[in-house]
Amino acid sequence: MPGQASCGGTYAMRMTKAFGKTLREKPSEAEMASHELMVRAGLIAKLAAGIYDYLPLAWRSVRKIEDIMRREMDAIGGQEINMPVVNPADIWQESGRWYDIGPEMVRFKDRSGRDMCLAMTHEESVTDLARRYVDSYRQLPFVLYHIQTKFRDEPRSRGGLVRAREFIMKDAYSFHRDSEDLQRYYPHVCRAYERICNACGVPVVKVLSDVGMMGGNMAHEFTYLTDAGEDTLILCPECGYAANREVATFRKERAGTVGSELPKVGATEKVSTPGKNTIELVCDYLGVDPTASIKTMIYFPQGGEKPALVAIRGDLDINERKLANCLKTSEVRLATPEELEKFGLVQGYMSPVGLEGFTVVADDSLQEGSGYVAGANEKDFHLKNVVPGRDFKADVWADIASAREGAPCPVCGHPLDARRGIEVGNTFMLGTKYSASMGAYFRDEDGSLKPMVMGCYGMGVGRLLACIIQENRDEKGIIWPVTVAPYHVHLLSLGTSARVKDAAEGVYQRFNEGRVEVLYDDRDESAGVKFNDADLLGMPVRVTISERSLDRGGAEIKLRREKGSTIVPLEELYATVNRMIQEEFERYRQD
RNA sequence: CGGGGAGUGGCGCAGCUUGGUAGCGCGCAUGGUUUGGGACCAUGAGGCCCCGGGUUCAAGUCCCGGCUCCCCGACCA
Structure with a gap:
């Protein structure tokens, strides 16, 4: 057939x-419909949290899903290999991730005391392979992929196979002479991913995403939209703009603010605002719009050296992912009230005006306008007429605002939708992060030595199976698409x-x-x-x-x-x- | 890691408030009657009531500690 x-x-x-x-x-x-059906139908059995047996019916489907993946990956030039589950620590030390990744990676020592780990993804091993076999630009580009079990000690597994700790993943890696070649190849992978999901009866949308622990410069997720999902996507119903909330942007239009109406404002003025320790309270009290106020928070970057003072327009929320990225750290943590006290600060009355010793990060929403209301860094007092740039300087101006439902689309201005979804696959333009750090160089035509430019492309097999069932069912049970039916x-x-x-x-x-x-x-x-x-x-x-x-x-x-x-x-x-x-x-x- | 909930035959649950012989439904076994939408009768097997300590004449039940699992959040694919 x-x-x-x-x-x-x-x-x-x-x-x-x-x-x-x-x-x-x-x-x-x-809890989730797909999880219930998979257990009731005898597809999977739980051995421990996030660790499942695949029973005969499920396994037949898994093999069919894998064959669809093979077909599509082969069609875009992929060559299947298999790489080890257990890795020596040294390649992970070379890439630096041995130190960047936390307890989600399982580490152990072998009998001779050598550090080892369970590979949670295979950039290191595939890069090692590439550096040992590739010498010349004539060997580029090429694409390797494998389908293999991986283990990540997730802080919280959920939804059966949607988020397991042990899971099967198809991982593909492409190696290119330059980033132009990667950019030419990348759309082929995206198309293959859409074909795989469609062939499995799972509609997906391609959304912009954060690069996360993979690094690199651009990434997309292929997401199945469902209320049972755990990611939040920001979508434009008008022009098709789609992004994970972690990276989603929007137009920060101003509506009749003090700042825009009063281009020239006088010196800052300290006003008494007893008990008005939220944006809403202080704006009500002073009779100004939240868009004319400044919200200030203190964050510690991962590692926790110099704290960051983060300022954003009062009507907006800080997106911690974006903040972490612009601080070049993996995550950020909000300062506790006790820590604020040590800096002599009071929650609700903070501002960047007149403070030192912080990395000041300001959202670009504050670049326009003046005459803002901000904290006086003194309990029960605020400042009026604050002018960004005049009254405080920022070390970093960046977009650190969280997009939300109803905000104007960054492309066309139409109000954005927020939807939940499950990330089935992702694609990253890695660039030279791994090839440069691990010495995967090739001799180019002009005789120069260059690091290979890489892309990596993952897709969860078990997660896709869960999505297939989540999407194809009724109140009586599963309705298998014939392509993946046991x-x-x-x-x-x-x-x-x-x-x-x-x-x-x-x-x-x-x-x-x-x-x-x-x-x-x-x-x-x-x-x-x-x-x-x-x-x-x-x-x-x-x-x-x-x-x-x-x-x-x-x-x-x-x-x-x-x-x-x-x-x-x-x-x-x-x-x-x-x-x-x-x-x-x-x-x-x-x- | 923060908040909430739960651990009792294979599965789903009651019993705990008020300590006193461990129960129900489904499933399983045997025999019989059934066979177009989760049948019926009879008989039967199956329990470290999560673990450890304590209180008590007596603990599934009360107290202390721990473990596991689920949900929300944080984080992540």
Whole structure:
């Protein structure tokens, strides 16, 4: 069958022989629909928090998902390899990540005391491979990928396979002569990613994202939109702008502020504002709009040396991801009230005016306008007529504001939407972060030695499986897209009469010989149990054989995703079922 | 790591307030009756009530400590 993944040569399975069972009730551990269904249908079993067994049905799907990934990665020049789960520490020390990454990476010593770790991703090992095998620009570009189990000791696993600690991931790495070549290649990966997700029945949107621990200069996420998601995306319904909230921008338009109406303001003026320790209270009290006020917070960068004083327009919120990025640190932490006290500051009355010893970071929203209200750095007092640049200087001017629903789109100005989603895959333009630090150089045409320019592209296999089920289901159970269904056909017999049994066995035989992927419910169960299990397990085509169907002339055929059914004579069953499967595949055909 | 919740046969839960023989539904086993939407009858098996300490004549229940798991947040793919 075209485009059809094989499952190790096993086409048919009797339910009386199949390992696993279905659960009638919702397991207490499951919150998300996909998680509940995967446990109830006997797809996965939890061994520990975030650590799961994949049972036979799930594993068949996993292999089909992987084959779709292979097909698409091969189509854009990928070559599959496999890299070790266990890495020696030294390559991670070379890249620096041994020191940057926290306890989410599992570290241990081997018997001779050598530092080792469980690779949570494979930039280091693939870069090591590249530096040992590549000498010349003539060998570039190339793309390697592998599909492998990874372990990250997540602070909080959730949603079954959505966020597991041990998970299967497809990771691809491309190596280029220069960044232009990477930029030419990058869109091909993005297209492949969309094709993979679409082939699996999971719609995704491509959004701008933070580079995170990978480093590099540009990154996208491929996100499945669902309320059960854990990422927040900022989307423009008008022009298609899409970004993770971590990096999303927006137009900081001003609406009738004091500053814009009064280009020239006098010296700052200290005013009494007893008890007015929030933007809302102080603005109400002084009768000014929050857009004419300055919000000030103190943060400590990771490592915690010099604190940062962060100023932003009063109506906006600080985006800690953006702040961390512009402070060139991995994360930031808000100062506690006790720490503020040590600096002689009071929460609610702070401002950058007249303070020293801080890295002052100001949001670019404050670059325009003047005559702001800001804290006086004294309890119960604020300052009026504060002019950024005149009354305080910032060490860094940057966009550190958090985009939110309703803010104007940075591209077209239309109000933005905020949606939840699950990140299925990501693509990074890494640049030379790893090749330069690990010495992966090549000789270019002009004789010069250059670091290879890299891209890396990850996609979670188990997470995609969870998304497939989250998206393709109803109140009765899973509705597998045929492309990734464990079996294509669910054959069930009702009743114990020899007539029915013989007919069902005959059909099963015929399907088996014809290599139709069929799950045969040959159990001695009541009709209700069999139908409900068939709905729960969700194979695309259901074939029912019973006294009633035989009286009506054959077997009943029903698509899981549709309501109606038809009776087909037994002689025509094989051909009809094959045609229906073909038609189902057509629905997921790409291009 | 902060906040909340839960650990009782395989699964889902009650019992704990007010200490006194460990229960229900589903599942499982055996026999029988059933078979188009989670059937019925009968019989039966299955428990370190998360762990450790304490109080008490007596602890699933009260007290102290710990572990595990789930949810929200932080963080992350």
